[in-house]
Amino acid sequence: MATRWGICGAGRISHDFTVALKTLPAGDHQVVAVAARKLEGAQEFAKKHSISRAYGSYEELARDPDIDVVYIGVIHPYHLSTCLLFTNAKKNVLCEKPLAMNSREVQEILDSAKKNDVFLMEAVWTRFFPASVEIRRLLAQGELGEVKMVRAEFGLPLMHIPRSSQKELGAGTMLDLGIYCLQFICMVYNREKPECIQATGTCQETGVDESVIVTLKFSNNRLAVFTSSSAMALPNSAIIVGTKGTIQIPDHMWCPTTLDVNGKVTQYPLPEPYLPLNCIKSTGMRYEAEEVRQCLLKGLKESAVMSHSDSVLLAGLEDEIRKQVGVVYSQDSK
Template identity: 80%
Template sequence: MVRSEFGVPLMHVPRSYQKELGGGATLDLGIYCLQFICMVYGGEKPECIQATGVCQETGVDETVVVTLKFSKNRFAVFTCSSRIPLPNDAIIIGTKGTIRVPGHMWCPTSLVVNGEETRYPVPEPHLPLNFINSTGMRYEAEEVRQCLLKGLKQSAVMSHADSLLLAEVEDEIRRQVGVVYDQDQDHSRCL
């Protein structure tokens, strides 16, 4: 079982509520929860996706709860919200114990494995940050840079198939919650 939560009050930020900016909690915050879950399950596509949520007047989601069923009766649950603060943690529970990511699951600084904590500090910021621990995002940027320098078309850490899986699952979540963007109406723009 995997559980993940990411909720931060962002209703004052235009990308959180404006449909034309791709607003909504699922695309902005839920992606971190979903990517964590997909990494734990090795990029496996869920057998079943059940999502429910609350949409704003602008037509984008503000809070969403998702249950994913994987093969061998394995499950994952995640909650994301751009309205309310959540614990922002994650946990993996298996037959050999638990792995907990306390707080800031989008960029953790520690892991607790069967009660024993290991710290992974992130570099200190030189400028103000939008989110706690955002300097940890530098590792993503460095991976992109290394791929470009090596002439690679995709990362071994995050493949195109991984990205496509995340997009497909998020599309299904949005469909179930009732979030439709203008781009969803005209697929010919993507061809």
């Protein structure tokens, strides 16, 4: 029986996620309904993607009895209220990253999911790519020996987009781009909390971070460093350095389809989309969608690959980095 999806939000990322779902077997994944703040937007989205139901409010989607899981693709200042709406309606949830604006909000969402006995996962899609699965396998088998250094960078010129400069829209490179580097480091170091974090950055006049450089020190003198920027294009690569070799993601580290392991390069191609995408390689969201399906089939309330504790760790590190760079959102004072 197909996993029946509801799409919350009719924007660019929801479009890409819906396109990605269509690359999976129709007998496994079905989009039943879409909801937007305006009915016209939902109807336009539904027509484009051949979805039978369109709602002009999120509440209507929450009341739909035929939805197994809701994908939340709204901007992150609204993640808390939207997640709570669906978890309190006993709906399983896959919510775009970052799960929330800070640790307090993340904990509130997780508490609600637990209270209502529903599945919830932060949509850190990178973790589910075949290349990421291979990285974890290589590390678990000790192919690199002891990892000593991890480096990652993610920078794109996004300052022309209001969502990247306006604080009330949740702007800031840490929550938008840096989170990908940070989750990668946390994955490589097996969810260990760093002993020390040093962050520096530049902020816009609006008070949001434009570029950040972060150094993290882990136990046994293991290090990590990442750079993220919403103002400039970076090489967007990542490297893991161990005592026995290296793993490199040469580009697009947030959606990896190429791995270089000690000089041996392997490609992990993605299926072609049936409609044009807004973001590069977005059909790769199919892997996180299939993870959700497998978890639901097993009756799990969280994914072992991107667990609740992973989201708590990420949020705590994001809070500390923002604090050091001097970025404060209105949600931080509640």
